[in-house]
Amino acid sequence: MTAAPDLVPVGPGHLDVVTTLHGMCFDEPWGRDAIVAMVAGIGGFGLLALNPETGAPGGFVLARVMRDEAEILSLAVASAYRQRGWARHLLAAALDESATRGADSLVLEVAQDNAIAIAIYRRAGFRVVGRQANYYTRDGTTIDADIMRIEAIAQRAVR
Numbered sequence: 001m002t003a004a005p006d007l008v009p010v011g012p013g014h015l016d017v018v019t020t021l022h023g024m025c026f027d028e029p030w031g032r033d034a035i036v037a038m039v040a041g042i043g044g045f046g047l048l049a050l051n052p053e054t055g056a057p058g059g060f061v062l063a064r065v066m067r068d069e070a071e072i073l074s075l076a077v078a079s080a081y082r083q084r085g086w087a088r089h090l091l092a093a094a095l096d097e098s099a100t101r102g103a104d105s106l107v108l109e110v111a112q113d114n115a116i117a118i119a120i121y122r123r124a125g126f127r128v129v130g131r132q133a134n135y136y137t138r139d140g141t142t143i144d145a146d147i148m149r150i151e152a153i154a155q156r157a158v159r
Helices: 012-025 032-040 086-100 115-124
Strands: 006-009 044-050 057-066 069-077 105-111 127-138 141-151
Touching: 006 086, 012 032, 012 044, 012 057, 012 069, 032 044, 032 057, 044 086, 057 086, 069 086, 086 105, 086 115, 105 115, 105 127, 115 141
Parallel strands: 069 105
Antiparallel strands: 006 044, 044 057, 057 069, 105 141, 127 141
């Protein structure tokens, strides 16, 4: 693993960057308006991962907290920054921020064929609690999603 990214809260000046990164990382990218709605919505927050040497953006996490439960809406790392532990740093920061905002658990959906992401989530303590049929579409094919959850996030650390 190389140097950890610098993590900054997503603000109005970062929305175009997050939209561009989302488009680079997902087959069905969200538009700027959708990302604005997520970050600005009740309980919403985002964190942007920046290269500590150059300041270049390389990943993000978007999440929201509703009462005592948080949800990761999207987490992505650009291909140039993968295999550096950045996803784990973003996940850890999202867990920390969610706990700070009062969440005791966190839930997310992940494509069942995304073995790397599933391994990261399992290592962090997430467990599969359900399945969402035909949740994602990639190259015209639908893919089921695992619904994963972690409890007692204030007492956990992502490693």
